[in-house]
Amino acid sequence: MDPTKKSSTAVCHVVAMPYPGRGHINPMMNLCKQLVLKSPSILVTFVVTEEWLGFIGGEPKLANIRFATIPNVIPSEIGRAKDFPRFIQAVNTTMEAPFEELLDRLEHPVSAIVADTYVIWVVRVGNRRNIPVASLMTMSATVFSVLHHFELLVQNGHFPVELSECGDELVDYIPGVPTTRLADLPTFFSGDGLKVLPLIRGCILSVSKAQYLLFTSVHELEAQVIDILRAKLSIPVYPIGPSIPYLELQENASNLDGNINGVDYFHWLDSQPIRSVLYISFGSLYSVSDAQMDEIVDGVRDSGIRCLWVSRGNTTRFKDGCGDMGFVVPWCDQLKVLCHSSIGGFWTHCGWNSTLEGVFAGLPMLTSPIFFDQVPNSKRIVENWKIGWRIKKDVKSENLVTRGEISDLLKRFMNQENNEGFELRKRAKELQDACHRAIAEGGSTENNLQAFITDITRCGH
Known part of the structure; x- marks a missing residue:
């Protein structure tokens, strides 16, 4: 000290x-x-x-x-x-x-x-x-x-x-x-x-x-x-x-400890199919209306996709949204999770550190920016790098993104067979390779x- x-x-x-x-x-x-x-x-x-x-x-x-x-x-x-x-x-x-x-x-x-x-x-x-x-x-x-x-x-x-x-x-x-x-x-x-x-x-x-x-x-x-x-x-x-x-990925590659309140999220990830899980984390300062969050939770549940969801507050509503297909934690080792083979996409608030981690892990991203640099980061992910989609077309719009819109988008985004998803993953892999080089x-x-x-x-x- x-x-x-x-x-x-x-x-x-x-x-x-x-x-x-x-x-x-x-x-x-x-x-x-x-x-x-x-x-x-x-x-x-x-x-x-x-x-x-x-x-x-x-x-x-x-x-x-x-x-x-x-x-x-x-x-x-x-x-x-x-x-x-x-x-x-x-x-x-x-x-x-x-x-x-x-x-x-x-x-x-x-x-x-x-x-x-x-x-x-x-x-x-x-x-x-x-x-x-x-x-x-x-x-x-x-x-x-x-x-x-x-x-x-x-x-x-x-x-x-x-x-x-x-x-x-x-x-x-x-x-x-x-x-x-x-x-x-x-x-x-x-x-x-x-x-x-x-x-x-x-x-x-x-x-x-x-x-x-x-x-x-x-x-x-x-x-x-x-x-x-x-x-x-x-x-x-x-x-x-x-x-x-x-x-730290190299340091702990053989010793992943994901124990949260007696439940190991890495053990859960190990049991999921390759690229089948959407990782959802909106950062520590994320703020949307309760009405919009209700639509998000309902949309995730209706989509039927697997997800690992980080929620720093009350996790009850998120657990309801994930049901049997998901796992909710108050915190996780984000980069190690993103690099896990079962993760197929990242729904992010577009903070710069999270953006870099998503690129490093070679993941396509769904973007939900709120303020400061998150907005141009989202634009770069979607329009310049072409490795992601916006959840909301216009950040400034007061209109809610509905549960139906969210559900449809998540199903398309996590579909391993469609061409648009293939192009996102291909470009994400190219940026990942550039990072690693x-x-x-x-x-x-x-x-x-x-x-x-x-x-x-x-x-x-």
């Missing part, structure tokens, strides 16, 4: 400062594991709030990664999901001072800081102290480019805009980003998203003052936009993804990680 004690071989000290949310902490930790496994000379001090240390547990599994904590300076009444605008504002106004105090207490000099892009003050701290900062973008390179080129939306009369009237208008001028409807842009540009847009924009603009930009994406998945950003930005741009826990020796991700390690270890001498 003491970040001031390090092994005698560690010569490059990296401080990791994630944004305090699971969708940000997890990819940061996955990156840190890759760094220390590829270079034993790297020691990582992973900084979290005291609250988050309680959530994620005590000791990391790797000796060269140590946790350090700063106090819970964010008021508890804000909550991570209750009031997002106030929460992100608090992250960017109250955490800087305790972070600097922590840096002052560290016994060993800091060679580099890896910080989440949405923690804006870390770049200032690094520049004041002459410590190189790598900004880690935990959303897609596409979303970064949209936010980075925000002024183009203004110049083209697309901000501010009323999506209910202009949502189908096309945006074809953002560098590297395929033509997209206004309604498929990140939801920072409308509704409640406008409350955080100035701060989000500030975070994106601060990247140019960092020394490196890291993407949790894979170059091959967003090659055009990444190449353009590399040409436009004056700092090195390294796509080092997918920043998902694929290293990227992380193999000589692949794009492997090369980018090595280049970044060379950069920061040089700084440590």
Whole structure:
């Protein structure tokens, strides 16, 4: 637990400062594991709030990664999901001072800081102290480019805009980003998203003052936009993804433990036919009306398909929806589940980490985005990668997707015989292969990680 004690071989000290949310902490930790496994000379001090240390547990599994904590300076009444605008504002106004105090207490000099892009003050701290900062973008390179080129939306009369009237208008001028409807842009540009847009924009603009930009994406998945950003930005741009826990797949391949409340979901998956199960997970912040959720539950039941459903709240209604054909759990080891041979599809909220895991597992996806980057992620899955279908044609529509529509869609989606499903699975397999080549020796991700390690270890001498 003491970040001031390090092994005698560690010569490059990296401080990791994630944004305090699971969708940000997890990819940061996955990156840190890759760094220390590829270079034993790297020691990582992973900084979290005291609250988050309680959530994620005590000791990391790797000796060269140590946790350090700063106090819970964010008021508890804000909550991570209750009031997002106030929460992100608090992250960017109250955490800087305790972070600097922590840096002052560290016994060993800091060679580099890896910080989440949405923690804006870390770049200032690094520049004041002459410590190189790598900004880690935990959303897609596409979303970064949209936010980075925000002024183009203004110049083209697309901000501010009323999506209910202009949502189908096309945006074809953002560098590297395929033509997209206004309604498929990140939801920072409308509704409640406008409350955080100035701060989000500030975070994106601060990247140019960092020394490196890291993407949790894979170059091959967003090659055009990444190449353009590399040409436009004056700092090195390294796509080092997918920043998902694929290293742990090899560690525990022969010891899958899916025990939840005395019932093993891996044992259940082992008993199902190959590619017959739909995995359903809407993320930790998913929110739809009770009426829409009732339609979803009824539609799943009427479809008769097998499903493994992750529900973090009251599971009774979901168990009713699955019946004898399904399994409901409050949590699961998602990537290992997605890579199980009985899983044939993924119904997702389109968070970027889940999107990358679905691609890595080679699965076709059903998309149900709600907000922020989930909307453009859904568009990329369906229209650009062509590996998925939308549950709801228009995210902004108030119309319910009915149980009948859901049932028919699920039956078609999980049908192993029809041509449209075959094309989805074929393309998903191609993207999976690209992902796996990227992380193999000589692949794009492997090369980018090595280049970044060379950069920061040089700084440590």
